[in-house]
Amino acid sequence: MINKLIEKIKKTHAPIVVGLDPMLNYVPEYIQKKAFAEYGETLEGAAEAIWQFNKAIVDATYDLIPAVKPQVAMYEQFGLEGMKAFKKTVDYCHEKDLVVIGDVKRGDIGSTSEAYAVGHLGKVQVGNNSFSGFDEDFATVNPYLGSDGIKPFIKVCKEENKGLFILVKTSNPSSGEFQDRMIDGRPLYEWVGERVSEWGKEHMGDSYSYIGAVVGATYPEQGKVLRKVMPKTFILVPGYGAQGGRGKDLVHFFNEDGLGAIINSSRGIIAAYKQEAYSGFGAENFADASRQAVLDMVADIDGALTAAK
């Protein structure tokens, strides 16, 4: 799957991923109204609204991008109905041949991580049949529990040709609270990065490992170091746009081959029509605003990468 991701990045010239993290207040009122007219102001109505919102954005952007990253929390908040919308979104993105990164940040003790891995990336056995639960292509994983929380995910990735992005240095303001603590002269996130690189070495695609890392755009200096600690690791970089990251902050996340990183933007793309820069589109053309925001983001990153050469 890492090979497919890289191939699609090369084809689209867009090392980006659109974060499908729909808050209900991102969804234009006319879509909410339509969904509520059909299903009432219920969890079902909310799920229908976010699904229609997602679908329109995917339809308007899928030819420009290699991948999407639905954040499962935004669906889980609507309970079972939300999870149905999550599944529908994953399946629809597959129909559009997009790589789907499930932003699930799971991680537990061995047997439990295996169940998560099976549910999100693999197949579960029921009698003589086997079934995919949610069937993403990649999943994000939390490393706090160490190797035996990670290895069951790696095992399933190997069997199913899928991949991981393991949290190394997260984009949020307080990520340093534990991740930056110094251990034998180096911050925790470097130790985690080193382990990710080791796990990755034995699990290689053609040029990069399918065991990737998450490093926030909001920490460019740390990204620079981690790029060197993990040379063959693909880095998923959240925090662009709404969280503060900009194209020029991102150049050091890439290798000299122009690859090695994929930049996520969520709100900045899916709620673009709410920003002043795209307000001309109007709420009814929100998906066109998202398309324009994708084009602008690609140009921003491409410009920064060109300037850095």
Place this chain on the structure above:
Amino acid sequence: MINKLIEKIKKTHAPIVVGLDPMLNYVPEYIQKKAFAEYGETLEGAAEAIWQFNKAIVDATYDLIPAVKPQVAMYEQFGLEGMKAFKKTVDYCHEKDLVVIGDVKRGDIGSTSEAYAVGHLGKVQVGNNSFSGFDEDFATVNPYLGSDGIKPFIKVCKEENKGLFILVKTSNPSSGEFQDRMIDGRPLYEWVGERVSEWGKEHMGDSYSYIGAVVGATYPEQGKVLRKVMPKTFILVPGYGAQGGRGKDLVHFFNEDGLGAIINSSRGIIAAYKQEAYSGFGAENFADASRQAVLDMVADIDGALTAAK
């Protein structure tokens, strides 16, 4: 909710929680067959089987125990149908007046943690209505992202009278890989424990905080230290039984008031009928075997606590 948990522990004299973590191979064949006859060897069939299994165990044990801890991964592995069985289990346990600890180990950046908190512990707003998604009483949370991944959970707990158990030192063999690394002379888990204690101080029930911690039974020495680092923190202790922990390892997780800890057993209770000690019950009386295993576990812990006095 921490007050209710403590009250129920006092009433049952059982500082234990039954982990409802049903693997399909724990479910007796006759239950599987019945479910598959009705729904086929499908995800729906598997979900029906684990739900019937859970229900029988809850029916056989609810009067002896204060709480249950369904591990959501075991349901997520069966996709949407599994999540329906999770929800049904949570709701049924509430009917039986059990405290439900959702073992979800969620944790993300601020806005995303808020969505998880809303989905598992709080209510989500849809138009003029609000709805509970999964409605557990407590949730387990991963601290790797620092304060801003935790605080949205705390906010929802405060509003909704719910609680958390934050991972401090986990029960798995490799938990030391990052958690034991020394920072300024103390292991990472102690620093995390200290933060949990601080977060907890401002969020107190009558005698303990509703911001609890997870510390594995498999690490009794560390538990002893953490008990002192977090005097007012309730500790959820997994790893008893199948993972290797025994009553005598657990005494230091408790305070002198006999409270402060709740010990989880999953496999050891729900798959008791598969152990030699309970094989006399037979598969058809699996729930009675679980009841006996609860009684034996309570006696084991009670004996250890009495001996330590």
